[in-house]
Amino acid sequence: MSYVIHGATGAQGAPVVSALAAAGKPTVALTRNADAVVDRAHVVAADYSSTAELAEAYRGAEGVFVHLPLGAEEDRRRYARNVAAAVREARPSRVVISTSGADGSSRQDPTGSAVSTLISGLDDSGVSYAVIAPRLFLENLLLPPVIEAAREQGALRYPLRADFPVSWASHLDIADVAAALFDRPDVTGVVAVGQYPAITGPDLAEAFSARLGRDVAYEAITPAAFGESIAPLIGEGAAAGVAGLYQALGALQDNAIAPEGSAQKLLGVTPRTTSQWLADVGL
Numbered sequence: 001m002s003y004v005i006h007g008a009t010g011a012q013g014a015p016v017v018s019a020l021a022a023a024g025k026p027t028v029a030l031t032r033n034a035d036a037v038v039d040r041a042h043v044v045a046a047d048y049s050s051t052a053e054l055a056e057a058y059r060g061a062e063g064v065f066v067h068l069p070l071g072a073e074e075d076r077r078r079y080a081r082n083v084a085a086a087v088r089e090a091r092p093s094r095v096v097i098s099t100s101g102a103d104g105s106s107r108q109d110p111t112g113s114a115v116s117t118l119i120s121g122l123d124d125s126g127v128s129y130a131v132i133a134p135r136l137f138l139e140n141l142l143l144p145p146v147i148e149a150a151r152e153q154g155a156l157r158y159p160l161r162a163d164f165p166v167s168w169a170s171h172l173d174i175a176d177v178a179a180a181l182f183d184r185p186d187v188t189g190v191v192a193v194g195q196y197p198a199i200t201g202p203d204l205a206e207a208f209s210a211r212l213g214r215d216v217a218y219e220a221i222t223p224a225a226f227g228e229s230i231a232p233l234i235g236e237g238a239a240a241g242v243a244g245l246y247q248a249l250g251a252l253q254d255n256a257i258a259p260e261g262s263a264q265k266l267l268g269v270t271p272r273t274t275s276q277w278l279a280d281v282g283l
Contacts, residue, residue, distance in 0.1 A: 001062035002026040015175035017041050048079035054086035061092035063182040076114030084121020095129040096181045130181045134169040134193045135255045145229035156205045157219045159226035159246040167194025167257040173271040180267045193263050198256035207274035223247045
């Protein structure tokens with residue numbers, strides 16, 4: 001039986017395909033493009049908007065990895081309902097979802113949100129599932145406005161206070177945890193993924209300094225300024241949403257995981273340090 005991976009050509013799904021394939025597990029890459037080529041995976045075209053296509057892809061699967069695509073929240077809620085309906089119909093052995101950054105709590109995923117809709121639907125399905133809940137992705141630091149300033153100006157600019165601790169995680173960490181969860185059906189519910197203890201902006205800058213071989217200092221910028229810098233890359237609407245996220249984070253004391261519900265505690269999987277991640281992505 002195979003493992004079905006949503007977004008298999010994207011930032012989160014591709015590492016999951018690689019991790020499972022490296023373990024010798026057959027994988028099915030779900031994409032909207034039937035002509036896509038995914039190394040070591042069988043490609044199947046399926047769309048979040050079609051419950052029938054999803055159910056056909058899930059049928060007989062040992063595991064399904066799901067993360068909802070970016071977009072309007074109403075569209076994401078519809079996709080969540082379709083995924084849940086397909087799971088109820090096809091009944092794969094195990095489902096693992098990633099919240100893609102929210103913590104899986106009602107604070108960040110209030111009732112009616114796309115993520116909470118998906119979790120509720122899986123609850124009702126009776127199928128074994130687990131939720132991967134990262135905080136912020138280290139890959140955000142590779143956005144051109146961020147990495148270019150670090151390389152060229154020695155300034156790591158990001159829209160968080162310098163003293164704001166974050167349990168950063170990599171897409172590679174998500175893949176490691178997803179693979180572990182497929183092998184551990186006894187672990188259910190929310191699994192927090194990220195560095196613990198959490199680290200601050202100056203801690204990030206120290207790792208970048210060592211990797212780049214030059215002094216890099218952390219500089220906190222406003223969420224609005226960050227949104228403006230990434231708007232040419234992802235569009236004004238999406239950039240405004242990102243700016244709103246960091247504005248909301250600014251009202252909190254931290255964005256750290258709790259150790260008792262962490263991948264470290266529940267699975268024995270320790271996320272990469274920033275230095276390890278920088279080496280792994282070849283920066």
